[in-house]
Amino acid sequence: MNIIMLLAAILFVLMSSIGGKKGITSFLALFLNFGVIFFNIILMKDLKSIITITLIACLLISLINLFYINRLNHKTLSTFISVVITLAILISFIFIIEHQAMIQGFGEEEEDEISGFSLYVGIDFGKVAICTIIMGTIGAIIDISLSIASSMNELFVHSPLMSKKSLFQSGVKIGKDILGTTTNTLYFAFIGGYLTLIIWFKKLSYSFGDIINSKVFSSEVISILSGGIGVAIIIPITAWITTFILFRNKSESHSDLQS
Amino acid sequence: MPRFTVDLIRNHAMKRLWTRLSRKQILFYILGLLCLCLAITFTSHDAFLYKKPLAEVIKIKTVKTKQIDANHSKDALFSQKITAKMKNGKYKGQLIHLTNQYSQSGAYDQKYGEGNTLFVSIESHGHHKLGGTITGAKRDKPIVIIVGLFLFVLLAIGKRQGLYSIISLFINIVLLLVALNLFLDFQQSSLLLVGMGAVVLFTVISLLLVSGRQEKTYVAIIATLISTFVALLIAYAALKLTDSNGLHFESMQFVLIPPQEVFMAQILIGSLGAVMDLAITLTSSVYELYEKSETLSRKALMRSGREIGGDVMGAMTNILFFAYISGTIPIILLYLKNGYPLIDTFSLNLSLELVRALAGSIGIVLTIPITLYLSMLFIFRKEKRT
Numbered sequence: 001m002n003i004i005m006l007l008a009a010i011l012f013v014l015m016s017s018i019g020g021k022k023g024i025t026s027f028l029a030l031f032l033n034f035g036v037i038f039f040n041i042i043l044m045k046d047l048k049s050i051i052t053i054t055l056i057a058c059l060l061i062s063l064i065n066l067f068y069i070n071r072l073n074h075k076t077l078s079t080f081i082s083v084v085i086t087l088a089i090l091i092s093f094i095f096i097i098e099h100q101a102m103i104q105g106f107g108e109e110e111e112d113e114i115s116g117f118s119l120y121v122g123i124d125f126g127k128v129a130i131c132t133i134i135m136g137t138i139g140a141i142i143d144i145s146l147s148i149a150s151s152m153n154e155l156f157v158h159s160p161l162m163s164k165k166s167l168f169q170s171g172v173k174i175g176k177d178i179l180g181t182t183t184n185t186l187y188f189a190f191i192g193g194y195l196t197l198i199i200w201f202k203k204l205s206y207s208f209g210d211i212i213n214s215k216v217f218s219s220e221v222i223s224i225l226s227g228g229i230g231v232a233i234i235i236p237i238t239a240w241i242t243t244f245i246l247f248r249n250k251s252e253s254h255s256d257l258q259s
Numbered sequence: 260m261p262r263f264t265v266d267l268i269r270n271h272a273m274k275r276l277w278t279r280l281s282r283k284q285i286l287f288y289i290l291g292l293l294c295l296c297l298a299i300t301f302t303s304h305d306a307f308l309y310k311k312p313l314a315e316v317i318k319i320k321t322v323k324t325k326q327i328d329a330n331h332s333k334d335a336l337f338s339q340k341i342t343a344k345m346k347n348g349k350y351k352g353q354l355i356h357l358t359n360q361y362s363q364s365g366a367y368d369q370k371y372g373e374g375n376t377l378f379v380s381i382e383s384h385g386h387h388k389l390g391g392t393i394t395g396a397k398r399d400k401p402i403v404i405i406v407g408l409f410l411f412v413l414l415a416i417g418k419r420q421g422l423y424s425i426i427s428l429f430i431n432i433v434l435l436l437v438a439l440n441l442f443l444d445f446q447q448s449s450l451l452l453v454g455m456g457a458v459v460l461f462t463v464i465s466l467l468l469v470s471g472r473q474e475k476t477y478v479a480i481i482a483t484l485i486s487t488f489v490a491l492l493i494a495y496a497a498l499k500l501t502d503s504n505g506l507h508f509e510s511m512q513f514v515l516i517p518p519q520e521v522f523m524a525q526i527l528i529g530s531l532g533a534v535m536d537l538a539i540t541l542t543s544s545v546y547e548l549y550e551k552s553e554t555l556s557r558k559a560l561m562r563s564g565r566e567i568g569g570d571v572m573g574a575m576t577n578i579l580f581f582a583y584i585s586g587t588i589p590i591i592l593l594y595l596k597n598g599y600p601l602i603d604t605f606s607l608n609l610s611l612e613l614v615r616a617l618a619g620s621i622g623i624v625l626t627i628p629i630t631l632y633l634s635m636l637f638i639f640r641k642e643k644r645t
Contacts, residue, residue, distance in 0.1 A: 002505035004610065006497050007617035014624040019569035023624075026573030030580060030620075037584055038605070044588075045595045069573055093408075101401035105366040105589065108395075109513060114593060119366040121596035122332035125589060126365060132588045139581035143574035150570075176420040179413075180469045181536035183424045185575065188461075189582035191435060192529025192615070196521055198436070200513040202443050209309055209399075213378070218398045225409040227582075228424070232416045 025069050032064045037135070044123070044131070051091070054131040058087060058138050065142050075149040078245045082145045082238040087134065090141075090230045094130050097222060104129040107215035109200060129219065137186070137227040144182045144231050148175045148238045156246050164247055171239030179232060186227045194220055288415065295407040302400040306346035306376070313397060314343035314355050316375045324360075332596055335363045339371060345389070346376065355379060355389035366593065369396060427465050434460055435528075450516065454524035458487060458531055465535055475542040478637050482538045482630035483531070489629075490534075490622030491527050494614070507610045522611065529583070530619030533575050534626050541568055541630045549638055557635055564634070568627035576620040583612040 015023035040057040044050045062083050066076040098104065104126040106114050151174045156167060197220065201211050211217050306313045318341070325336040339359040345351050357379060361368040371377065376397040383390040413421035438457040442450050462483045470476045498506070498519075508518040545564050549555060555563075587608050594604040 001501050003497055003501040003503060004505050004613050004617065006501055007494070007614060007621065010493065010497070011617055011620050011624065014621060015572065018565065018624055018627050019572050022569045023572065026569075026576065029573055030576060033577065033580060034584075041588060041591055041595070042601075045592060065574070065577060097401055097405055100404070101398050102369050102396050103398075105364075105368075106593075111367075113510075113512065113590065114367065117593055117597045118329070119364070119368075119593075120327045120332070120334035120336070120362045121364055121366065121593065122327075122334040123364050123366075123592055123596060128589050128592060132585050135585035135588065136582050139574070139578035143571075143578055146574060147571070172416075176417050178540070179417045179420050180424045180427065181539055182578075183413075184427060184465055184469075185532040185536045185578050186582060187428050187431065188532025188535075189529050189579055189619075191431070192525045192527075192531075193583065193586060195435075195439075195525055195528065196511065196513040196515075198439055199443070199515055199521075202439060203515050209311070212402060213395060213398045215395075215398070218402055221402055222405055223586075225405050228409050228428075229412050232412045232421065235416055 022069070029064055029069055032068070033061055036060050036064070040135075044128070050123070050127050050131055054134060055087065055091070058134060059084070061138055062142055066146065070146070073153075074242075074245055074249060075146065075153045078238065078242040079142065079145045079149045081245075082149070082234055082241050083138075083142055085237050085241075086141055086145075086230060086234040087138075089233060090137070090226065091130065091134060093229070094133050094222075094226055097226075098126060098129050098133075101218050101222060103215055103219035103222060105215075107219075109197070109214070109216050133223050133226050136190075136223055137230045140182055140186050140227060141230050141234050144175065144178060145234050145238045147178055148235065149242045152239070152242045153246065160250070164243055167246065168239050168243045171242055172236055175235030175239060179235065182231050183228050186231065187224060190220065190224045190227075291411050291414070295404075295411060298403050298407055299400060302403050305399070309347060309378075311378050311394075312348045312350070312381055312391075313346040314357070314377055314379050315346055316341055316343045316371055316373050316377065317354075318342040319371065319373055327362075337361050337363075337370070341371060341393075343377065343379070350381065350384070350389060353389055355381065355391055357391060357393055359393055366589075371396070423468050427468050430464055430468075431461055434464070450520045450524045451527070454527050455488075458527055459484060461528075461531060462487075462535060466539060469535075470539055470543065474637060475546045475634075476539070478633050479535070479538040479542045479630065482542070482626060482633050483535045485633075486534050486538065486622050486626040486629050487527060487531055489625055490530060490618055491523065493621055494526050494618035495523065497618075505606070505610055506614060507607050510608050511611060522615075526615055526618045529615055530579065530622040533579055533619060534622050537568070537571060537575055537623055537626045538630045540571060541627065542634050545631065545634045546638070557639055560638075561631055561635060564631040565627065568631070572624055572627065575623050576616075579619045579623070580616045583616045584609065587612055 012027050015027045017023070019026060036057050040053060043053045047053060062080055066080055070076050105128075148171055152167060152171045155170055156162060162170075197216060201217070206214070320340040322338050323335055324338045327334040327336065337360070339361070341357040341359055343355050343357060345353050345355055357377070359369070359371055361370045371393075377393050378395040378397065379391045380394050381389055381391040410425060413425055415421075417424060434457055438453050442448055442453040462480055466476050466480050466483070470479070503519075508522070511518045511521070514521065541564060544567050545560060548563055549560060591604055591608050594608065595601070
């Protein structure tokens, strides 16, 4: 039996027995997400504008995770808008850093893996690097934004007399409370993946300068920290958007009552 | 720009910014930006710290040498004649002539521009003219920029929690390095055992930093440890049961020690962050609920906890999936472009990542009942006594 099948089956049983209907939906969403990544890669192979494709894929992923799992409502709508804005900021920033750091493609440490391949394949690996970083953080960005938006919504329902200012501040406070744990999730996921790299540096006795300036290390640092930055900047953005949407809705329903 | 965005920015940003910023905060922002600028300027002048020869590109002549059109992929090769000025060592100040080849795709080569600083190895030194080859680019400046920005953004937005996040990242990295050092010094020790020890320390330190010395923190610590180890056990059993069928250890990167062991350690550490996250979220909510209404029955509390757990479970597993799978995109593209069959490419390059993500997800889901059960145990044990 294939180990991936076995683990997937175990995961399905656990998710459906613990999360019920929502668990099954979440499990299916994982599949859909995987499908999006799959098609994203296939399209990247043949089309030129790979950043646009990746952005569309990210929007699709947000749609799946927001509207399929949680349905359309104020929370998911404001999360979606926040994710779009954050992605725009993050991508322009990563674009500059990637260009500066020259982290595209493969490092000399990876020579063994790519030997035997033709490297002149006509894909701009600089753009591929940007897409890789964006894809790595999208899960965390959606997660923290949705948590903030739903907590703010809950808060607003319980105390509808709250002022705009205090609602926004509560949103930021909620975000700050989960900032530490969400960034931890990202950090460990990345660090776990690069255990072997650290051992490699140690065993081959790289100097500090060698490590800092090596392509593999730089790209890893940039991935982790871009993720951290994305998770942080989406906090005030989500708090803004959610406050705005909730208040606009309130005034709309008020005018409905009056007319 | 839609009207509401404009309103939003005008109303919130401008007014808030000026009324809410205290003098202390303004000082913090100015000082922070100043430090960042200083650090960046420093990296432009730190060549003296390096033993390897460095040279700054001052003139470049680029010519296109070849057009490649094979396997349905068009690419072009370029050649650069570079004149650079030595920045350190005994040839400091002299000019060096270098050549560089790069392709449009840049998978394993690099286009350089004026102002780039490069590591070079000097091969010939004639009369006032040095010759050599490029061994790499200097990347410390962008690293400093991103580290600085990261610190600045996290502190500016997260304030105290941002600081804790940074400290936690820093401590965890140092701990990991110490653990790996220990492992490499004692060749007989197993990486998995060292990893386990590190995981216990990671959990205790990170959770204490995130939520302080409270009962719920202890509950979260115990729950995290049990969940990660159970998840590891399940992954191990699955590995043995299927005889690692479908797992391609040959695609693992940077392997210098037995891949199976590294893999188990990766599962253990990789899922730890997510499991901690969930455990502390759940204990916090359950304790909060209990404190708000002490009459809540054990059953009702359990139900609310499961509700919350079910809500976040999907998002957490997603974080792991994306973080793991995204890293394989470049190599998969390379395989596909070289004409490898689709299925082979994906199963070869994704198997390790998928198994890690799945094992981590199992850990996440298991965390829910384990944390809830432990929380109940602590909450209601206390009640019986009083």
